[in-house]
Amino acid sequence: MLSGEKARQADTAAPVPEITLGGLRIAAVDRQMAAALLISAAHRRGRKPFYSTSANGEVLARVHADKTVAQLFRCADQILADGQPLVFASRWLCRRTLPERVATTDLFHDVAKIAERERVSFYLFGAGEVENIRAAAAIQRLYPALLITGRSHGYLTGAALEQKVEEINRLAPDILWLGLGVPREQLFVRDFLSRLDRVGVIKTAGGLFDHLAGKTPRAPLWMQQAGFEWLWRASMEPRRLLWRYLSTNPRALYVLLRYSQ
Known part of the structure; x- marks a missing residue:
């Protein structure tokens, strides 16, 4: 259950405290508040979906290197800190500190527990077909009363993608979980936000569905808390991720030191 104070703040849409890390405005909230x-x-809904995304060190490096990616993130309504190194950096570099890491793979369960109770509906869009099916099944096992209005893999283009966007809007989920990876999910929001006016929230989710499907295991808790989950992920997929992290981590460190307050 939410604490009374946090529930009141959320219900009244009180201003959310933010800090600047690596040039991005990051919401200084814990998982419960997020x-x-x-x-x-x-619940509130507006003329367009509330757009929430997440940032980690790799995102900060991409934002610094690519103006297009930077704009995709800066137009978000909310950016959450999905990286323990950002929490550490806030303690050293900012006037206000981040209470904790808000990893989407953990946040999903926090949201799902409340959604099940309050009849808030989900749509699951992303990952491959097998992983998406397995993730949806796992979610239904964990949260049997949760309303899932629909699901789809994320490898759609052209007319098929256009039709899927129309379907999602017709089904009008309260929260669309968008697991396409950076920057595909941010590009999706840019291209289709205005056409999803019956959706309440779009939350980017990265590799969430792969985790829920059991394809990608989480790092041990001590590695997560120490800020080394990136090293665990690189060890799982060295060909795809090792060079990416070795090249982006130094840039992320630079932008954190240069553009934080």
């Missing part, structure tokens, strides 16, 4: 804010936005 979940409350997403549920509140889903």
Whole structure:
């Protein structure tokens, strides 16, 4: 259950404290408050979806290197800190510190528990077909009363993608979980946000569905808390991720030191 104070803040849409890390405005909230804010936005609804995304060191490096990616993130309504190194950096570099890491793979469960109770509906869009099916099945096992209005793999283009966007809007989920990876999910929001006016919230989710499907295991808790989950992921997929992290981590460190307050 939410604490009374946090529930009231979310319900009244009180200003959310933010800090600047690596040039991005990051919401200085814990997981409980982040979940409350997403549920509140889903209930409140507006003329367009509330757009929530997440940043880690790799994102900060990409934002610094690519103006297009930077704009995709800066137009978000909310950016959450999905990286323990950002929490550490806030303690050293900022006037206000991040209470904790808000990893989407953990936040999903916080939101789902409230959504099940408050009848907030989900749509699951992303990952491959097998992983998406397995993730949806796992979610239904964990949260049998949760309303899932629909699901789809994320490898759609052209007319098929256009039709899927129309379907999602017709089904009008309260929260669309968008697991396409950076920057595909941010590009999706840029291209289709205005056409999803019946959706309450779009939350980018990265590799969430792969985790839920059991394809990608989480790092041991001590590695997560120490800020080394990236090293665990690189060890799982060295060909795809090792060079990426070795090249982006130094740039992320630079932008954190240069553009934080």
